[in-house]
Amino acid sequence: MFIISFLVRRLAQGALIIFLVTLLIFTLLRVVPGDPVRLMAGGMAPEALIEQIAKEMGLRDPVLVQFGRYMSGVVRGDLGQSFVRPASGASTGGSSFGDATRGERADVLTLIGETLPMTLQLAFLAIVFAMLFSFLVGIPAGLSPGRWPDKVAFYVSSIFISLPGFWLGIVLALLLSVKLGWLPAIGYKGFAYTILPAIVLAVELSPVLIRTLTGSISSAMMMPFIAVGRVRGLSQRRIIFAHALRNASVPLLNLLGIQISGLLGGVLVIEFIFDYPGLGLLTINAVLQRDFPLIQGIAIVTSAIFVLINIAVDLIATLIDPRLEY
Amino acid sequence: MSLAQTNLSLKVTAPEAQRGASLSRRIWKAALASNEFRVGLVIFAILGLAALLYPALSGIDPTKMNVAGRLQSPPFLGDKWNWAAPLGTDQIGRDMLVRSLVGLRYSLLIGLSTVVVMLIIGCSLGMLAGYYGGRIDMVIMRITDAQLSIPMIILAITVLGVSRPTIPAIILVLGLSSWPVYARVTRSVVMTERKSEYVRAAQLSGASDFRIMVWLLAPLVLPPIIFVSVLDVARMMIFESILGFIGLGVQPPTPTFGNIIADGRKYLLNAWWIATMPGVFLCLTLTSINLMGASLERARNRIYGGVS
Numbered sequence: 001m002f003i004i005s006f007l008v009r010r011l012a013q014g015a016l017i018i019f020l021v022t023l024l025i026f027t028l029l030r031v032v033p034g035d036p037v038r039l040m041a042g043g044m045a046p047e048a049l050i051e052q053i054a055k056e057m058g059l060r061d062p063v064l065v066q067f068g069r070y071m072s073g074v075v076r077g078d079l080g081q082s083f084v085r086p087a088s089g090a091s092t093g094g095s096s097f098g099d100a101t102r103g104e105r106a107d108v109l110t111l112i113g114e115t116l117p118m119t120l121q122l123a124f125l126a127i128v129f130a131m132l133f134s135f136l137v138g139i140p141a142g143l144s145p146g147r148w149p150d151k152v153a154f155y156v157s158s159i160f161i162s163l164p165g166f167w168l169g170i171v172l173a174l175l176l177s178v179k180l181g182w183l184p185a186i187g188y189k190g191f192a193y194t195i196l197p198a199i200v201l202a203v204e205l206s207p208v209l210i211r212t213l214t215g216s217i218s219s220a221m222m223m224p225f226i227a228v229g230r231v232r233g234l235s236q237r238r239i240i241f242a243h244a245l246r247n248a249s250v251p252l253l254n255l256l257g258i259q260i261s262g263l264l265g266g267v268l269v270i271e272f273i274f275d276y277p278g279l280g281l282l283t284i285n286a287v288l289q290r291d292f293p294l295i296q297g298i299a300i301v302t303s304a305i306f307v308l309i310n311i312a313v314d315l316i317a318t319l320i321d322p323r324l325e326y
Numbered sequence: 327m328s329l330a331q332t333n334l335s336l337k338v339t340a341p342e343a344q345r346g347a348s349l350s351r352r353i354w355k356a357a358l359a360s361n362e363f364r365v366g367l368v369i370f371a372i373l374g375l376a377a378l379l380y381p382a383l384s385g386i387d388p389t390k391m392n393v394a395g396r397l398q399s400p401p402f403l404g405d406k407w408n409w410a411a412p413l414g415t416d417q418i419g420r421d422m423l424v425r426s427l428v429g430l431r432y433s434l435l436i437g438l439s440t441v442v443v444m445l446i447i448g449c450s451l452g453m454l455a456g457y458y459g460g461r462i463d464m465v466i467m468r469i470t471d472a473q474l475s476i477p478m479i480i481l482a483i484t485v486l487g488v489s490r491p492t493i494p495a496i497i498l499v500l501g502l503s504s505w506p507v508y509a510r511v512t513r514s515v516v517m518t519e520r521k522s523e524y525v526r527a528a529q530l531s532g533a534s535d536f537r538i539m540v541w542l543l544a545p546l547v548l549p550p551i552i553f554v555s556v557l558d559v560a561r562m563m564i565f566e567s568i569l570g571f572i573g574l575g576v577q578p579p580t581p582t583f584g585n586i587i588a589d590g591r592k593y594l595l596n597a598w599w600i601a602t603m604p605g606v607f608l609c610l611t612l613t614s615i616n617l618m619g620a621s622l623e624r625a626r627n628r629i630y631g632g633v634s
Contacts, residue, residue, distance in 0.1 A: 017472050024476075025484065032489045154362060158620055162612030164564045164583075166571050167605035170591055174598055211620075215627075258474070265479040269568045273591075283480060284572055287487035295484055302477040 007311070014307035021303040022296065026070065029292050030063050036083055036290040074300065079108040080293035082286075108297035111282060116301070119267060119278035122194050122201065126263070127256070129202035134209035139240065141210070142217025142248070153214050157207035165266045169200045169273040186275050197274045204266045205259060212255050216248035223247065250321045257313035264302065349629060350549035356625035357553075357618070366617030373611050377430040380423070388428045389579045392419030397597045416586070416600045417593055425581040426604040430611060432582050436497055437563035441555050443501025444562075448508025449548060453539050455509065456516025463513070470506035478503035482565075486574040493576055496569060500562055508551060515547045550626045556619035560612045567608060583608045 037054045038045075054060050058069065073080060085106040141153035176196065177185035183196045220226065221244055229239045264280075271280035279298065286294040357363045381388065396419035398411055413422035455466040482499045489495065519525060520543070528538050569575035570584015578585050583604045590600030 017476070020472060021476050025481065028481070028485060029488065032485060154620065155617075158362070158616045159609075159613055162560065162609050162616050164567050164605065164608060164612070166568060167587060167602075167608065170587065170594065170601050171605065174594060174602070178595065264477055265565070265568070268479060268483070269572060272572060284483070287483050288573070290488055295480070299477060299480050299484075302480060306477060 003315070006315075010307075010311045010314070014304070014311065017307055018300060018303050022071070022074070022300055023067065025296055025299045026067050027063060029295065030066070036292055040083055070296070077109070079112070079297035079300065081105040081107055082111060082294045083291045084289050085111065085291070085294070108293050111294065112279065112297055112301050115277060115279045115282045118188065118276065119271070119280060122197055122271070122276065122278055123260075123263060123267060125194055125198035126201035126205060129198055130205040130209055133202060134206045134213055137206075138210040138213030139217060139245075141214040142244075143221065143240070145214075145218045150214065153210050157210045160203050160210075161207035163203055165200050165204045166269045166273050168203060169197065169270055172196060172200060173274070188275075188277050193274075193276065197270050197276050200270055201263065201266050205263060208255060208259060209252065212251055213248060216251045217244055220244040220247040246320065250317050253313055253317050253320070257310050260306065260309050350553070352629050353550060353553055353622065353625045356629065357621040360621045360625070362617050363621035366614040366621070369610055369614035370618065373430065373607065373614065374434075377427045377434070380427050381431075384421075384424060386421045386424045388420060388424045388581050390420060395419045397593070399597070400599055400603070413603045414597075414599045416589065417597070420581075422586075422599065422603050425586055426583075426607045429581045429583045429586055429604055430607055432493075432576055432580065433563045433566055433608065433611070434559075436493065436500075436566045436576075437559045439497045440500040440562040440566075441558050443497060444505045444508055444558065445552065445555055447501065448505035449512045449544075449551065451505070452509035452512025453516055453543065453547075456513035457520050457535065457539055457543070459517070459520075466509065467513070470509050473506045483569070483572070483574055486569060491569070491574050491577065496566065496575060500565055504558070504562075508555070511551055512547060515551075516543055519543055519547060553622040553626055554619070556615060556622055560615040560619065563608070563612060563615075 035050075035054075037050050037057070037059060041050050041053060051060075058066060061069075070080065082105050137149075137153050137156055140149035142150075144150060173185040173196065176182045184190075184193050185196050187193065217240075225243060226239055229243055234243075267278065268280035268283055270276070271278045272284050275281065279302070282294070283298050285291075286298060392415065395411070395415055396417055398415040398419075400412065400414040400422075411421045411423065413426065415421060416425070451466050451470075455463040482503050485499050486495065525538060525542060528542055533542075566575060567582070567584040567587070570582040571588045573585070573588065575584045576582045578589075586604045587601050590597070590602070590604075593600050
């Protein structure tokens with residue numbers, strides 16, 4: 001019962017947030033200068049043609065009318081069509097806009113559907129790498145506060161957090177891919193192409209995880225139930241993994257939920273570096289090409305993902321620690 | 327009469343303000359005593375001085391082209407012993423060291439200003455929410471909640487992508503995108519402080535809400551938050567460089583870390599130093615700031631018992 005009311009409440013809140021994000025992005029795109037039609041039709045197109053295209057696409061209607069039209073599509077699961085991308089695949093840019101090709105422009109939903117799994121694969125692998133590494137560094141540090149593993153964790157996380165992902169990506173691509181030839185870097189022709197970007201993302205992700213893990217393990221180890229565990233004759237390993245880690249994992253999980261939004265910033269630029277065909281690369285290209293429907297669609301989908309992740313995180317947290325209630 | 331009020335409220339505030347001041351002094355001292363903080367401070371001081379002085383002292387213009395001397399490798403690689411360009415030159419012969427250091431100036435400027443914007447917005451809203459509670463609190467907290475689940479980075483690059491990215495626009499966009507954390511922390515501290523006796527005493531003595539917030543609560547609540555905001559300077563510098571890298575930061579010919587590295591990426595195979603050298607400067611600066619920030623944070627957590 002609790003879970004159902006929780007889900008209903010959170011999903012309703014989430015729907016409101018997604019609506020607000022859509023409204024915000026939609027208005028922003030229409031208020032700020034920069035005419036997408038000019039970009040689509042090319043710099044040489046006569047003013048009259050631009051006006052005609054804009055009218056035909058409904059871009060000269062009042063913003064609220066446009067928004068209503070757009071939302072009525074969204075609730076029916078239609079996120080519109082890209083301004084510049086043809087259905088066949090590659091982006092054409094602005095120069096080749098012709099009325100005849102309008103029907104063949106790519107569906108925003110299809111574009112997102114093609115790229116999202118790639119990004120999820122990258123993000124998942126990055127989280128796995130980051131967790132492994134953080135546990136390796138963070139658990140010893142949390143078990144011996146103030147001693148050398150703690151110092152190592154402090155310096156490692158300070159340095160890792162100072163490595164800008166895009167620069168690290170370039171350096172690692174140069175070293176591991178160009179000079180040593182260990183890992184493929186640019187583009188995507190198989191799972192191996194995910195590894196290098198995932199390592200870079202994991203480096204960005206792990207410092208905060210290490211710090212939180214260190215802090216929460218060291219405070220969990222001071223809890224009475226750890227001492228009781230010792231009295232009960234449990235092995236050190238069992239105490240750490242079954243008791244300390246379990247209690248330390250709730251803050252970690254909450255943090256991971258927050259970090260996902262930070263991860264998105266990293267994903268954008270890292271996909272851009274490695275030319276990895278995911279949602280991040282799509283986003284950057286959409287912004288650079290002023291592809292309004294695509295930007296809107298991406299904003300809706302990502303905020304929906306954010307909302308769902310936050311709900312999932314809170315749910316899992318209550319499963320791990322039944323004392324919590326949301 | 328107003329004088330009497332002032333005196334009374336001052337009498338009540340003095341020890342409390344001291345409490346805030348002595349706590350921040352203790353945090354400061356504890357951080358300064360740690361090796362990590364000192365390492366960070368020394369690196370930061372060297373880089374800061376270099377960025378401040380070298381471009382003027384060397385007299386090299388970071389945008390001056392010199393096609394004859396283009397793509398020179400750094401002399402420490404042993405190719406050519408040309409110490410005129412200690413870090414080599416880029417594809418059109420501009421000096422990499424001066425460009426990196428000027429980039430560092432912009433990076434620090436934008437990073438610091440952004441954090442100031444974040445602090446002003448976040449702390450004021452948090453202060454209002456925590457002090458007044460009730461409906462004001464609810465509205466402000468709803469906004470922060472919503473903002474935490476909005477993909478701000480997409481909003482930010484959208485705004486900068488469709489308008490012209492100028493320095494104030496970058497500062498404002500970055501600042502507006504990440505203040506909620508400060509609002510939350512400030513609110514939680516103010517909520518406990520507003521019920522304390524000295525605040526009640528000031529209220530009874532007729533001090534205005536504004537006066538209490540600015541002169542009583544702010545000096546007590548803000549210093550520890552500001553200490554931790556040092557870490558955000560580094561975070562914002564990274565964001566600034568990301569924006570520059572994807573072409574949405576300060577525009578060329580002004581050198582920034584982002585746009586130099588983006589340029590250098592095209593020449594990675596035959597002139598790797600263009601993309602990597604500015605990054606070394608950025609990383610060193612960020613590491614120094616992060617070492618200082620993390621030491622301050624650790625000191626604060628020890629002294630405050632982890633108010634956050």
